[in-house]
Amino acid sequence: MPLSTPLILAHDIGTSGVKATLFNTSGVVKGSFTSPYRTSYLGHNEVEQNPLNWWQAICESTNYLIKENNIEPSQINVVTFSGQMMGVVPVDKKGDSIHPAIIWADMRATKQANLATTSLGEDYLYHITGNKMTSSYSGPKIAWIKENKPKIYQATYKFLQAKDYIVAKLTGAFLTDYSDASGTNLFDIHQKKWCDDIIDFWKIDKSKLPDVVASTKVAGTVKEQVASEIGLLEGTPVVIGGADGSCAALGAGIVNVGDAFNYLGSSSWVAGVSDNPIIDEQKRIFNFIHLDDTKIMPIGTMQAAGTLIDWVITQWYRDYSLTDKKKAYQVMNQEIEQSTIGANGLTFLPYMLGERSPWWKEEIKASILGLTPEHKRGDFSRAAMEGITLNLRLILDALEESGLSMKEFWLFGGGANSMIWRQMVSDLFQKPINIPCDVEETTSKGAAIVGGIGVGLLKDFSVAKEWQNHETTIFSNQKTHKEYNELLNRFTIAYYKTEQFY
Structure with a gap:
C-alpha cells in the first residue's frame, strides 16, 4: 500500500556515503537507505572523493527507497540536501566535475592559509569570517588549485560544495x-556576503563562486535529462538545503539561544546557538551560520572521532569486522566496559588527521602513551574513546569560556548508539544529555525541515521543536566526573609533550 502523501526526500551527503531518508510532514521517517562510497587518502594530508560517486549514490538510494517502500514518485513533493562542508568541487558550465573533490579532511593548502594569515592578519580574518584561517577551509583549497593546477582553475566555471554539485546536476x-x-574562509559572516579582501588577496576570480541564498531556497526543479536516472518526476522542486553541521543542529531542534549539542560522527563537534558570532580570544572555536540565517552556530570541531573508532574496529577487531561489523562494535563496547576509567594507564591522543579545535595543529599526529605488556585490546579501545571525548570536553570548555549559553544539551550521530559513550560524554561534560529516538537521522531531518519550509509544506523553523523526539536523558555521575577531570589534566599534558615532537 502506498505511503500517505506528501513526502519529503532528504539526502545527507556524508564522508562515508549518502543517506536517503523519506519523511512525512510530521517528521516521521518512512524509509531510509545508505549508499556507501570510498575516500582516497593520498598521503601528505591529501583527502579526496569522486563527485560522480556521490551522484551515483544519490540515484541508487532514491530508486531503492521508491521501490522498497512501494511509493509513486509523485508523492515526493520536494528533494533537499545536507552535505559535508568545507570542500571544493571544481565544475564546468554543464555542472560536471573536472577534478576530484578536495574534501573537508584535506589539509594540503597549509602554505596558502599561512600566507593569508601573515599578510591579512589573524585577528582580522577571524573577526570577519568567524573562523580561524586554516587549510581545512575551501578558500585556501581554491588558492591551492589556482597555484598548483592552473589548467583546472582556468577550466572551472564554479567552485561548489558537495550538496551544491548535486543541486547543479539536478537543476542546472x-x-x-x-x-x-560560512565554511569557506571567504565569507563575511557579519554582512553575509563574499569578502572581497580575502578573495582579492588570493586573486580568485569572484565569478567562479556561486551566488549565496537561504537554505530554504527552491534552487529549481529536476531536469528532464536526469529525472529517469534519479527516479524522480521531472519538475520535482529541489531545495538547496544546508551544511551538515547546521542541518544536524536543526534536526535535533537546536534553534534557540541556550540549545546545544554534540554530534558524534566521522568527525565530531560541539555547538550551540547565538544571535551573534562568538569571538574567542584564543581562536579555539569558530562560527557557522545556522540554517535559520538570522542566527549563528558557534562550534568547535575535531577531525577524527568515528573515523578513529572505525580504524580501531578495522585494525583490532578484524576477526569480527570482516564478516559482521555490528558484532565487532558490540564486542568492542563490551571490552571497553571491562577496562577501567583511564584505560589502565593508557592515553590516546586521537589526532589521526591533524586537529582543529581546540589546538589548530595540522601537523599533529595520533599517539598512544603508557603502553605495557599488560594492556589488552579493550584498553586500547577505551583509550581511543576517552581520547575523543576528552578533546570534546576541551572544546566545550572553550565555548563556555567564550560566553556561549548552553542549557539544553543533545547528543546524536552514530556514536550516540553506544551506551558507554553516552555516559562518558555526560560524565565528562557534567551535563544531562538528551538522546533523540533517531540518533542517526538528525542531519537528514534538518535537511527535510528546510525542504518542507521551502515548498510551503512546513510553516517555519519552529517546526524543529515539534519534530524533536526524546528517547532518554543520561545524567552525569559525580564520582566518575572527578576521575575524568584528573584524566583531562594528563591528556592535556600529553598533548603539549607530543606537540613538541611533531
Whole structure:
C-alpha cells in the first residue's frame, strides 16, 4: 500500500556515503537507505572523493527507497540536501566535475592559509569570517588549485560544495547557502556576503563562486535529462538545503539561544546557538551560520572521532569486522566496559588527521602513551574513546569560556548508539544529555525541515521543536566526573609533550 502523501526526500551527503531518508510532514521517517562510497587518502594530508560517486549514490538510494517502500514518485513533493562542508568541487558550465573533490579532511593548502594569515592578519580574518584561517577551509583549497593546477582553475566555471554539485546536476543552478558559505574562509559572516579582501588577496576570480541564498531556497526543479536516472518526476522542486553541521543542529531542534549539542560522527563537534558570532580570544572555536540565517552556530570541531573508532574496529577487531561489523562494535563496547576509567594507564591522543579545535595543529599526529605488556585490546579501545571525548570536553570548555549559553544539551550521530559513550560524554561534560529516538537521522531531518519550509509544506523553523523526539536523558555521575577531570589534566599534558615532537 502506498505511503500517505506528501513526502519529503532528504539526502545527507556524508564522508562515508549518502543517506536517503523519506519523511512525512510530521517528521516521521518512512524509509531510509545508505549508499556507501570510498575516500582516497593520498598521503601528505591529501583527502579526496569522486563527485560522480556521490551522484551515483544519490540515484541508487532514491530508486531503492521508491521501490522498497512501494511509493509513486509523485508523492515526493520536494528533494533537499545536507552535505559535508568545507570542500571544493571544481565544475564546468554543464555542472560536471573536472577534478576530484578536495574534501573537508584535506589539509594540503597549509602554505596558502599561512600566507593569508601573515599578510591579512589573524585577528582580522577571524573577526570577519568567524573562523580561524586554516587549510581545512575551501578558500585556501581554491588558492591551492589556482597555484598548483592552473589548467583546472582556468577550466572551472564554479567552485561548489558537495550538496551544491548535486543541486547543479539536478537543476542546472549554481548556488550555495549561507551555512556552507560560512565554511569557506571567504565569507563575511557579519554582512553575509563574499569578502572581497580575502578573495582579492588570493586573486580568485569572484565569478567562479556561486551566488549565496537561504537554505530554504527552491534552487529549481529536476531536469528532464536526469529525472529517469534519479527516479524522480521531472519538475520535482529541489531545495538547496544546508551544511551538515547546521542541518544536524536543526534536526535535533537546536534553534534557540541556550540549545546545544554534540554530534558524534566521522568527525565530531560541539555547538550551540547565538544571535551573534562568538569571538574567542584564543581562536579555539569558530562560527557557522545556522540554517535559520538570522542566527549563528558557534562550534568547535575535531577531525577524527568515528573515523578513529572505525580504524580501531578495522585494525583490532578484524576477526569480527570482516564478516559482521555490528558484532565487532558490540564486542568492542563490551571490552571497553571491562577496562577501567583511564584505560589502565593508557592515553590516546586521537589526532589521526591533524586537529582543529581546540589546538589548530595540522601537523599533529595520533599517539598512544603508557603502553605495557599488560594492556589488552579493550584498553586500547577505551583509550581511543576517552581520547575523543576528552578533546570534546576541551572544546566545550572553550565555548563556555567564550560566553556561549548552553542549557539544553543533545547528543546524536552514530556514536550516540553506544551506551558507554553516552555516559562518558555526560560524565565528562557534567551535563544531562538528551538522546533523540533517531540518533542517526538528525542531519537528514534538518535537511527535510528546510525542504518542507521551502515548498510551503512546513510553516517555519519552529517546526524543529515539534519534530524533536526524546528517547532518554543520561545524567552525569559525580564520582566518575572527578576521575575524568584528573584524566583531562594528563591528556592535556600529553598533548603539549607530543606537540613538541611533531
